[in-house]
Amino acid sequence: QKEVEQNSGPLSVPEGAIASLNCTYSDRGSQSFFWYRQYSGKSPELIMSIYSNGDKEDGRFTAQLNKASQYVSLLIRDSQPSDSATYLCAVITGGFKTIFGAGTRLFVKA
Amino acid sequence: NAGVMQNPRHLVRRRGQEARLRCSPMKGHSHVYWYRQLPEEGLKFMVYLQKENIIDESGMPKERFSAEFPKEGPSILRIQQVVRGDSAAYFCASSISMAGSYNEQFFGPGTRLTVL
Numbered sequence A: 001q002k003e004v005e006q007n008s009g010p011l012s013v014p015e016g017a018i019a020s021l022n023c024t025y026s027d028r029g030s031q032s033f034f035w036y037r038q039y040s041g042k043s044p045e046l047i048m049s050i051y052s053n054g055d056k057e058d059g060r061f062t063a064q065l066n067k068a069s070q071y072v073s074l075l076i077r078d079s080q081p082s083d084s085a086t087y088l089c090a091v092i093t094g095g096f097k098t099i100f101g102a103g104t105r106l107f108v109k110a
Numbered sequence B: 001n002a003g004v005m006q007n008p009r010h011l012v013r014r015r016g017q018e019a020r021l022r023c024s025p026m027k028g029h030s031h032v033y034w035y036r037q038l039p040e041e042g043l044k045f046m047v048y049l050q051k052e053n054i055i056d057e058s059g060m061p062k063e064r065f066s067a068e069f070p071k072e073g074p075s076i077l078r079i080q081q082v083v084r085g086d087s088a089a090y091f092c093a094s095s096i097s098m099a100g101s102y103n104e105q106f107f108g109p110g111t112r113l114t115v116l
Helices: none
Strands: A011-014 A019-025 A032-038 A045-050 A054-058 A061-066 A071-076 A085-092 A098-100 A104-109 B005-007 B010-013 B019-024 B031-037 B043-050 B053-056 B065-068 B075-079 B088-095 B111-115
Touching: A011 A019, A019 A032, A019 A085, A019 A104, A032 A061, A032 A071, A045 A054, A045 A061, A045 A071, A071 A085, A098 B043, B010 B019, B019 B088, B019 B111, B031 B075, B043 B065, B043 B075, B075 B088
Parallel strands: A011 A104, B010 B111
Antiparallel strands: A019 A071, A032 A045, A032 A085, A054 A061, A061 A071, A085 A098, A085 A104, B005 B019, B019 B075, B031 B043, B031 B088, B043 B053, B065 B075, B088 B111
C-alpha cells in the first residue's frame, strides 16, 4: 500500500460544477495535511492546509479531514477552466517526513 | 520578491559531469526541503535541512548525491557524475520551522536538469 494514495484521474467536470478530490494515507500518526495545485511545467502551489478533523473553507475551496478513516479531501466549488491542473495531496507523517501523492489531474470543461 | 529562489532554472549536463543546484529559502525561513519530480510522476522527498544540519536524508540516493545548507548562503544540492536517469525537475521548498509543527512548505520554481 502506498503511503499517500490519490486517483490519478483525469477527473473531468463541467464549468460551474463541484470537483471532489480524494486522498487516503497510511500513517495513523500523521498530523498535517496539505493540498497543492500544480500546473504543467510549473511548481506546486499551496492551496490549503488542514490539521484538525472536520472542514476548512477558503473561498471556493473546502478541505475535509477524517483522521479515523485516514482520509482527506478537497472540494472545489464553481469550478473554472483555470482550475484545470494536477492536485497533489501531501501528508506530514508521524516521523516528520512529507509524503506526496501522485496527484489527480482535473479537467474543467468550459 | 520574498519567495523561494532557485537557480539555475534549466541546467544541461553531459554524463559524468557534476550538477549543482541552488536554493534560497523565503525570508525568515530556516528549513529547506529538496524534492525530485520525474515527468508525469509525483514529488519524491529527497532531503530536509536546517541551517548547517541535515535533518533527514532518507530520500536521497547514498551515492553521488549530497546536500548542504550552510550558515551563510543558499542550500545546495550536488549531483556528481550525473547519469541520464538523473534528468528530472528538482524542487526546493522552505518552511518557517520544522516539518510536523503545522508549518506549510512553499516551493521555488524548480531546476530542470537534462543529462545528455
